[in-house]
Each structure stands twice: as structure tokens, then as C-alpha cells.
Amino acid sequence: MKISHKAVEVEQQEWKKRRLKERMKQMLTIASPIILLLVWECLSRTNLIDVRFFPPPTKIIGTLFSMIYSGELFHHMWVSLYRIFCGFLLGAIPGIVIGLLMGLYSPIRHFISPIVMALMPIPTLALLPIIIILFGIGDFSKVVTIAGSVFFPVVINTTAGVINIDSIYLDVAKNYGASSKDFFFKIALPGSLPVMMEGIQMGQAIALLTIVAAEMMGATSGIGYLIWTSYKAFMLQEMFVGLILISFFGYLFSLLLRFIQKKILPWR
Numbered sequence: 001m002k003i004s005h006k007a008v009e010v011e012q013q014e015w016k017k018r019r020l021k022e023r024m025k026q027m028l029t030i031a032s033p034i035i036l037l038l039v040w041e042c043l044s045r046t047n048l049i050d051v052r053f054f055p056p057p058t059k060i061i062g063t064l065f066s067m068i069y070s071g072e073l074f075h076h077m078w079v080s081l082y083r084i085f086c087g088f089l090l091g092a093i094p095g096i097v098i099g100l101l102m103g104l105y106s107p108i109r110h111f112i113s114p115i116v117m118a119l120m121p122i123p124t125l126a127l128l129p130i131i132i133i134l135f136g137i138g139d140f141s142k143v144v145t146i147a148g149s150v151f152f153p154v155v156i157n158t159t160a161g162v163i164n165i166d167s168i169y170l171d172v173a174k175n176y177g178a179s180s181k182d183f184f185f186k187i188a189l190p191g192s193l194p195v196m197m198e199g200i201q202m203g204q205a206i207a208l209l210t211i212v213a214a215e216m217m218g219a220t221s222g223i224g225y226l227i228w229t230s231y232k233a234f235m236l237q238e239m240f241v242g243l244i245l246i247s248f249f250g251y252l253f254s255l256l257l258r259f260i261q262k263k264i265l266p267w268r
Contacts, residue, residue, distance in 0.1 A: 037057045040054065040056070040057055041056050041057050041058060044056040044057075052236070053236060055236060055237050055240070059237055060237050060240045060241060060244070063237040063238060063240075063241055064241045064244065067238070067241060073241070073245075075221060076221055076222055076223050076225065076226045076242075077223065077245060079139075079221045079222045080211055080215065080222040080223040080224070081249075082139070083139055083142045083143055083146060083211055083214075083215075083222065084146060084207050084208065084211050084249075086139075086143045086146075087142065087143040087144070087145070087146025087147045087149075087150065087207060087210075087211070088146065088147075088150055088203065088204065088207050090143060090144070090146075090147035090150075091146065091147035091148065091149065091150030091151040091154065091203065091207075092150055092151075092154050092200060092203055094151060094155075095150065095151045095152070095153075095154030095155040095158060095199070095203075096154060096155075096158050096196065098112065098155050098158075099154065099155040099156070099157070099158025099159045099161075099162070099192070099196070099199075100158060100159075100162055100184060100188045100189060100192065102155070102158075102159040102162075103158065103159045103160075103161065103162020103163050103165075103188060103192065104162060104183060104184065104188050109159065116152065116155060116156070119152070120152045120156070124145055124148040124149040124210060125145070125210065125213050125214070127145075127148065128141075128145055128213075128214060128217060131144050131145055131148075132217070132218050137218035137219070141214075141218070142211065142214045142215065142219065142222075145210055145214045146207050146210050146211055146214065149203075149206045149207060149209075149210040150203035150204075150206060150207050151203075153199045153202040153203050153206065154196070154199045154200060154202075154203050155199075156199065157195050157196055157198055157199025157200075157202070158192050158195070158196045158199060160192075160195050161191065161192025161193070161194065161195030161196050162188045162191065162192045164192075164195065165187065165188070165191035165192065169187055169191065170183075170187065173186075173187055193264060193265055194265055197257070197260075197261045197264075197265065200257060201254065201257055204250075204253045204254070204257060205250065205254075208246055208249060208250050208253070211223070211224055212224035212227060212246060215228070216228040223242050223245050223246055224242075226238065226239075226241070226242040227239050227242035227243060227246075230242065
């Protein structure tokens with residue numbers, strides 16, 4: 001009984017230590033941006049940095065609330081979110097399907113790989129003029145631009161995930177007469193998920209980078225349009241509001257994808 005009681009006490013102490021470490025990590029995560037903003041505020045208020053280029057964060061927050069109150073911010077925000085969401089799906093879904101096919105079937109991989117390798121180094125934004133010529137300056141051209149940026153990291157990581165599946169699973173499936181559908185949905189898809197999710201994480205980050213640049217050309221709304229027009233008019237507080245929005249959505253999407261990853265990949 002004594003040994004059991006001591007073991008319980010040791011386990012409780014270890015749990016408290018882990019809990020304390022987690023709280024410290026959370027505090028550090030919250031503290032770093034707060035300290036950065038406080039330093040920025042102090043430097044701006046004491047004129048140690050040029051307030052024309054780096055207005056105090058309090059003024060930027062005031063501008064943020066005024067833009068929310070006027071409804072202007074929500075208009076730009078929803079337009080960009082719509083383009084990001086549609087472009088992400090348009091790039092990620094074909095990327096997953098083609099990546100699974102390339103990983104499972106060697107002839108398909110050898111046929112498509114040269115095309116992927118040739119097109120991947122070309123920045124999607126470099127193709128934006130051609131995309132605008134083909135699809136106009138409306139939303140669809142922005143969606144296609146984002147889809148092109150998302151497609152390549154997803155297809156490459158998905159293919160790598162399938163190729164790295166232990167061959168024993170494929171052999172067992174063949175011995176039990178698994179159909180092509182079973183190979184696709186019960187072996188390739190779950191087996192490639194860990195590496196595939198890394199590609200999706202990369203894709204969402206690239207989507208945010210792409211939407212800002214895409215909306216700076218041939219757009220009349222969106223967060224990128226807000227940043228660019230504010231910069232040209234030297235309205236830097238509005239420009240920083242747009243940058244804050246992009247940063248916020250990048251962090252939010254990253255947390256969301258990590259949450260999904262924990263749910264579908266609990267062993268990781």
C-alpha cells in the first residue's frame with residue numbers, strides 16, 4: 001500500500017510539472033506579441049521611430065474599429081476569404097486525387113511528374129498576367145491563381161506520403177484481393193495523411209501570400225487591394241490593418257488545420 005501511495009504521489013507531481021510547463025509555454029506564446037506591441041508603442045510615442053511609417057499600435061487598433069464600424073473592413077475581408085476558400089479547394093482536391101494516383105500507379109507518376117516538376121518552379125504570380133487574359137479580372141482569376149499555388153505542395157506531399165507507405169500493407173491488400181477502390185480509400189489515403197497534411201499546411205500559407213499579391217493587380221476589393229491602395233495613398237494605418245488581418249487569418253487557419261490533424265491523426 002505504501003509503495004502504491006508513493007507511486008500515486010510521484011505520478012501527481014509529474015502531472016503538475018507537465019501542467020506547469022504547458023502553462024509556461026502558453027504564457028510565452030501570448031507574451032511575445034504583447035511585448036513586441038508595447039515596444040513598438042513606446043518607440044512611436046517617444047519619436048524614436050518615424051510615426052509616419054510606423055504609427056502607434058493604439059492608433060492602428062482605433063482605425064481597425066472605425067473600419068469595422070463603417071463596414072468597409074468586413075467587405076474586404078469576406079471577399080478575400082471567399083477567394084481563399086474557393087481557390088484552396090480548387091487546388092487541394094485535385095492535388096490530393098492526382099497525388100494519390102501518382103503514388104499508387106508508377107505509369108501515372110512517370111507521365112505526370114515531368115509536368116509537375118517543370119511547372120512547380122514557376123511562381124504562380126508570374127503567370128498572373130496570362131491568367132487575367134484568360135479569365136478576366138474578376139474573382140475567378142484570383143481563385144485560379146490561389147489554386148495554382150496550392151496545388152503543387154499538396155500533390156508533391158501526397159505522392160511522397162503514398163510512396164513512403166510500408167510495402168507490407170500493399171502486399172497484404174493484394175493477397176486478400178483488395179479492389180482499386182480499397183487501395184485508394186483504405187490504404188493510400190489514410191497512409192499518406194501525415195505527409196499530406198504537411199502539404200496542406202504549406203498550401204494554406206501560400207494561399208494567403210498569393211491572395212495579397214493577386215489582389216494588388218486587377219482587383220477592386222479584398223485585403224490585398226486594401227493594403228495596396230492604402231500604401232499608394234500613404235494611409236499607413238489602414239495598410240497595417242490589412243497586414244494584421246492577413247496575420248490573424250494565417251494563425252487562425254494554422255490552428256484549425258492542426259486541430260483537424262489531431263482529430264484524424266491522433267497517433268501523431
